[in-house]
Amino acid sequence: MTRDNSLYVGPASAPDRYRLRRSIGRGGEAVLYLAELELSGAAEPVVVKVLDTRRTMTEERFARASADWGDQAELLRFLHRPGIVGVRExxxxxxxxxxxxxxxxPARSLCLVMNHVEGLDLRDWRAERTLETxxxxxxxxxxxxxxxxxLDWLHSGxxxxxxxxxxxxxxxxxNVMVDGDGQATLVDFGLSKIAPDRLTAEVWFTPGFAAPEVYExxxxxxxxxxxxxxxxxxLLSGEDPPAGCEQLRDRLARLPWIAELPPAQIAALQAVADPDPERRPDSLVTWVDQLRRGVLTTTSASARPSAAAPAPQPATAPRPRPRL
Incomplete structure (x- = not known):
């Protein structure tokens, strides 16, 4: 008989409910696992986010975190729409x-169980394309x-x-998965960040994708x-974005499909990276519509990417930054 070396998590009533197959990512103090739930003799894949508190939390802080995770996980359960990962428990x-x-x-953990989304994350999806056609x-x-x-739907209330x-x-x-039918899905919502204008004690983010205020x-x-x-x-360049606002604004303006647009339209597209949050566009759908005009109508040779798209930089794990 083969020995079971797997690790498990589950609620007190069923502590071995989920078998953890492997770690697939990390964000802040939490670890994401691809896991299995056995139903009627067959294993169904799920994703489990585990906040392990053995070394990081006092009892008082754990109680606050547990209440916070519970409230925010319940909020996530309201989000039923294609393009958003489903929450199980x-x-x-x-x-x-x-x-x-x-x-x-020796201690307790907080766990969030989400549906598993088949497909490629956006980095791997982009690596398979040159955008030549x-x-x-x-x-x-x-x-x-x-x-x-x-995102506009989430932000609208x-x-x-x-x-x-x-x-x-x-x-x-x-944190974006694209399935075989081309459906993009947002995954791994940061539980400590679900409320708007939330100020968090520890700052975790993905470099290049964080607005200046996120550093605080x-x-x-x-x-x-x-x-x-x-x-x-x-997505358009195949390269990781620069870390600063001005650098990102400059890089956006230099994209071949944007560079040939009228100056006013270029400025409108650059506004998404404005250092002042109040000056960023209110509607991302409208912003993409402006972008579409350049991507689909620019026909000059300079607007076509090279035969081999720039290789995406290796993914950088989220890391803490000191409060400024």
Whole structure:
């Protein structure tokens, strides 16, 4: 008989409910795992986000974090729409442990279980394309339109019964999945960032996709819009965006499809990376519509990417930055 070396998590009533297959990412103090849930004798894939508190939290802080995760996970359960990952459950339980050994675990963890999304993350999806053909450029625009529609919906207050604005908080290529039908889905919402204008004690972000105010721990719809502009730059160029506002504005203006547009339209597209959050566009759908005119109508040879798109830079793991 093969020995089971797997680790498990689950609520107190079923501590071995989810078998953790492998780690697939990390954000702040939390780790993302591809996991399995056994149903009627068959294993169904899910993603489990685990906040392990063994070394990082006092009892008082754990109680606050548990209440916060619970409230915000419940808020995520309201978000039913194509393009947003589904949430199955959240619970407090033993940290990852061998089967049958939950009671021996030295501490507790907070867990959020999400549906598994088949497909490629946006970085891998972009690596398979050069955007040389109109068809590939239309694919890229379709992806941006889908993401813009979802983000505008989250920011509008229509996503929740109370009209509460929802912020993703960590928009980056690694947090967007594209399936075989071309549907883009936002995944891994930062639980500590779900409320708008939330000031967090620890600052975690993906370099190049963070607005200036995120360095101070402040996230808002405007910060999501900045990240979206950086994501658009990545998707069109195949390169990671620069870290600063002015550099991103300059790089956007130099994209071949944007450079040939009228100056006023270039300025409107650059506004997504404005250092002042109040000056960023209110509607990402409108912003993409302005971008579409350049991407689909520019025909000069200079607007066509080279035969081999620039190789995307290796993904950089989110890291803490000191409060400024």
């Amino acid at each position: 959240h619970f407090e339980g033993a940290p990852p442990h061998p089967r049958g050994q939950a009671e021996e675990a 109109p068809a590939e450029r239309r694919e890229a625009l379709r992806t941006l339109v889908q993401l813009a529609e979802v 229509q996503a929740t019964p109370s009209g509460r604005v929802v912020v993703h908080g960590d928009l980056s290529p690694g 721990g402040r996230r808002s719809p405007a910060a999501d819009r900045y990240a979206f502009g950086a994501l658009a730059y990545f």
